[in-house]
Amino acid sequence: MSVERIWERTVEFIVNEALWITIGTALLKILLILILMVVVVKIGKSAIERVMILRSKTPIGYTERRQNTLIKLLQNGLTYIVYFAGILAILSAMSINVVGLLAGAGIAGLAIGFGAQSLVKDIITGFFIIFEDQFGVGDTVMINQSNGTVEEIGLRTTKIKTYTGELHIIPNGNISEVINYSVYNSLIMVDVSVAYESDVDEVERLINKFLDSTEERYPELVRRPDLLGVNALGASDVVMRIAAEALPMNHFKVGRLLRRDIKKFLDNHGIEIPYQKMVVFEQKGGGQTNAGK
Template structure:
């Protein structure tokens, strides 16, 4: 036990004699202060960015709410990267490393790596043009390849999409070849209604027309009164009418469901039959008996 105490005493004396403890302590304090300062700067910077876009409608250069959300997130991410990269350089300097030589070496290595990082450069350039041309923004509902959902984040390198079932797709911008944006223009809700051949077609048209005139009053998402286009198809057991309604962006699914329910209730109320699959069975034995009787 005494030997262990003596060893620790010698180690402590050595550290104190060479001022190692003081150096380590000062370096630790500097690192903590640098990280705390970086955290404070990012918080203040994010607040300034939000304040900058808060009065977007009052300034001479107005932008859409979609573009505001995209640029806000992009500027916040850029600020965080720059601040913490600077903090990392300052931490290296506080540890006594030659940052200038390190950066020069990193620049040469980066130049060599850059020739093999063509996909990264392609991602960044494509991401820049996506943001610059406002092809889509945060909050838009888009389809990119096999991914379909709400844009959660747009960066210079990747785009993140969240599907309605919760999956989070991260797509490199360089892989984006074609984008379908559902959130820019008005949508169209399409509903096909089947009426049996035995039913009164003219009555069905009259009932549908009167119903469509009343629907906008209860559905403010409809831009104008829905239209009955007429007979769309002559099916195996029904006559199919097509109804369309121009609605606000991304409201076509909800409005289509409401229209189907209202149409079903209205047709039932007026005695118009909506057909269902039927199966007619013939008994072979009865058929043979009928032939014998003849």
């Protein structure tokens, strides 16, 4: 074929009006499909959130943690479905045989499925995690060796954000052990050391007086803390133990506040909290020096 003939066909192809109309129509369809996908996903996510909020206000509504989990899951599921339908619509707009493509994908998927056992395991485990409500979005958990807050639960993976900011993405099939700290109330144990010279009965009276006002000071407490009594006799101190019950995941905060305020309270009432002291003995006349604690 001569160069002139190739050039004539190229020019004829470029100036073909029907071709450009077809391409323009296909591009316009694809643009409209993309816009429709974004709008449907946005409206669908908002609708799911509103429905779940209304559902939580009914007498048989879900708990907040379960509600957040279901919202995330349903929103992700809606996104996958809309995007999959949008991709099929785009392929159809490009005059690609979608039916034949799906048939081929089904056969290929069957072959791939035999080698995707871990994926199937992840999905099945994820289903049971959600169905049994083992943990939810916002819960503080320890999964395997990852300790942090649940950011997202999917059918395939679970995302855990640690206290230092790292995001751990764990396949559901690898979850072998879960410790959930957000379900039940937390127990706080506070040990208070006083000197042997202190009057134990007086110390107990003062601590009980302090504990009588804790429910007003710390709204995170479920009830008034209990003074269990003398827990240990140390080398230089008498250890008294206080037990308190706080709302889930508030034991760190309340424990720190209790230790600080008990220290101040005992200081104000002249109760000494013992600490190690260094005593130095020196003989006159340049003799040997002895030190002791």
